[in-house]
Amino acid sequence: MSVAKGLEGVVALTSQVSSIVDGVLTYRGINIDELAEQANFEETAFLLWKGRLPKRKELDQLKKELGEEAAIPANVLEHLKSYPKDAHSMAALRTAVSALGLYDENPDDKTVEGNYQKAVSLTAKMPTIVAALFRIREGLEPVAPRPEYGVARNFAYMLHGEEPSTVAVEAIDQALILHADHELNASTFAARVTTATLSDLYSAVTTAIGALKGPLHGGANEQVMRTLEEVGSIDRVEEVIEKKLANKEKIMGFGHRVYKDGDPRAKHLREMSRQMAEQTGDKKWYEMSIKIDELMQKKKGLKPNVDFYSASTYNYLGIPRDLFTPIFAISRVTGWTAHILEQYGDNRLIRPRAEYVGPTNQHYVPIDRR
Numbered sequence: 001m002s003v004a005k006g007l008e009g010v011v012a013l014t015s016q017v018s019s020i021v022d023g024v025l026t027y028r029g030i031n032i033d034e035l036a037e038q039a040n041f042e043e044t045a046f047l048l049w050k051g052r053l054p055k056r057k058e059l060d061q062l063k064k065e066l067g068e069e070a071a072i073p074a075n076v077l078e079h080l081k082s083y084p085k086d087a088h089s090m091a092a093l094r095t096a097v098s099a100l101g102l103y104d105e106n107p108d109d110k111t112v113e114g115n116y117q118k119a120v121s122l123t124a125k126m127p128t129i130v131a132a133l134f135r136i137r138e139g140l141e142p143v144a145p146r147p148e149y150g151v152a153r154n155f156a157y158m159l160h161g162e163e164p165s166t167v168a169v170e171a172i173d174q175a176l177i178l179h180a181d182h183e184l185n186a187s188t189f190a191a192r193v194t195t196a197t198l199s200d201l202y203s204a205v206t207t208a209i210g211a212l213k214g215p216l217h218g219g220a221n222e223q224v225m226r227t228l229e230e231v232g233s234i235d236r237v238e239e240v241i242e243k244k245l246a247n248k249e250k251i252m253g254f255g256h257r258v259y260k261d262g263d264p265r266a267k268h269l270r271e272m273s274r275q276m277a278e279q280t281g282d283k284k285w286y287e288m289s290i291k292i293d294e295l296m297q298k299k300k301g302l303k304p305n306v307d308f309y310s311a312s313t314y315n316y317l318g319i320p321r322d323l324f325t326p327i328f329a330i331s332r333v334t335g336w337t338a339h340i341l342e343q344y345g346d347n348r349l350i351r352p353r354a355e356y357v358g359p360t361n362q363h364y365v366p367i368d369r370r
């Protein structure tokens with residue numbers, strides 16, 4: 001047996017959801033650049049789930065369903081209030097999504113339509129959960145979703161309890177599009193492994209949230225913000241980053257398993273960060289990010305991934321840093337569920353092998369002779 005550590009280069013399955021070929025990312029064959037510039041998050045979700053862009057009537061129907069499904073059951077809201085106030089936001093989200101499954105009348109319905117409805121319901125409810133968790137932690141009353149709002153507007157509205165600006169809604173919407181799917185990344189693979197045992201969709205999404213939480217994956221965006229805060233001012237970039245590199249620390253938001261010549265999503269987030277810096281007049285976070293980016297390319301030949309410029313962008317939007325990864329999750333749930341639907345549609349248990357390298361020819365020794 002030959003071992004591919006970290007499964008690097010292993011093609012584990014076929015998929016029609018998204019692709020990365022020669023550094024170009026597409027959802028269902030459409031370049032991410034076109035979607036980021038022209039689509040909205042709801043039509044991107046439809047595209048991932050159904051394999052094509054929605055017609056106007058279909059998009060209106062999906063928006064209506066997302067609006068109607070956005071409120072969370074009262075007992076789940078009570079459950080959220082019982083979590084420790086210092087719980088990690090991704091741990092709390094993971095627990096809440098798992099709890100949601102308990103209140104689904106038919107959690108094990110694996111029909112295509114049943115799972116599609118669960119995908120819509122989770123996509124609608126996860127922003128409500130994230131905003132409610134934040135407000136409860138801050139000692140504020142959760143704000144009920146407004147069914148007539150789109151996902152991005154509703155999230156910003158529920159978070160701050162006031163009407164968000166158009167600029168903020170557009171930025172969040174674009175960020176949601178950019179994070180929605182990414183071929184066989186770790187959390188999607190984890191979701192597919194759980195699905196392939198013929199477990200239910202809530203179990204698969206809960207698995208995925210656990211995988212996304214890690215700092216080598218979605219959790220990197222929160223760590224990027226910590227690095228920016230540690231750097232603090234543009235004149236300290238070299239000192240802090242070079243010290244970290246000398247200590248063999250990874251600089252979060254750089255490098256990628258698949259992209260060796262840059263992540264195509266990063267330029268959109270960099271531009272968003274630049275615009276926010278201009279609009280707020282607070283250039284520091286953007287300028288520090290640019291300097292770290294230049295330094296990392298020079299010192300390590302590493303380019304920013306999707307997590308790097310999302311940190312300064314969300315920070316400009318007044319979003320606390322521990323919500324950065326939950327925002328990733330409220331977008332990626334569309335990709336996870338598209339992959340889950342695909343996996344159910346043509347399933348085989350996912351069960352690779354391990355090469356055993358431990359001791360052999362050992363014998364059981366009774367406890368009083370050890």
Ligand SMILES: CC(=O)SCCNC(=O)CCNC(=O)[C@H](O)C(C)(C)COP(=O)(O)OP(=O)(O)OC[C@H]1O[C@@H](n2cnc3c(N)ncnc32)[C@H](O)[C@@H]1OP(=O)(O)O
Pocket residue numbers: 006215216217218220249250251252253254255256257258300302305306307
């Ligand atoms: C949404 C996402 O999940 S995007 C990725 C988010 N994660 C991060 O930003 C965390 C920082 N980046 C990393 O840890 C890595 O680049 C990963 C996990 C993304 C990819 O990892 P892999 O493909 O396994 O690469 P690996 O970790 O083996 O790195 C290869 C080499 O580059 C170095 N390297 C990779 N990324 C970084 C980094 N961000 N900072 C410093 N050095 C790095 C490694 O130390 C290693 O060096 P070595 O060969 O001298 O030991």
Ligand SMILES: O=C([O-])CC(=O)C(=O)O
Pocket residue numbers: 181182184185186217257258305306
């Ligand atoms: O594909 C990966 O390995 C990680 C990533 O960029 C993502 O999930 O968006």
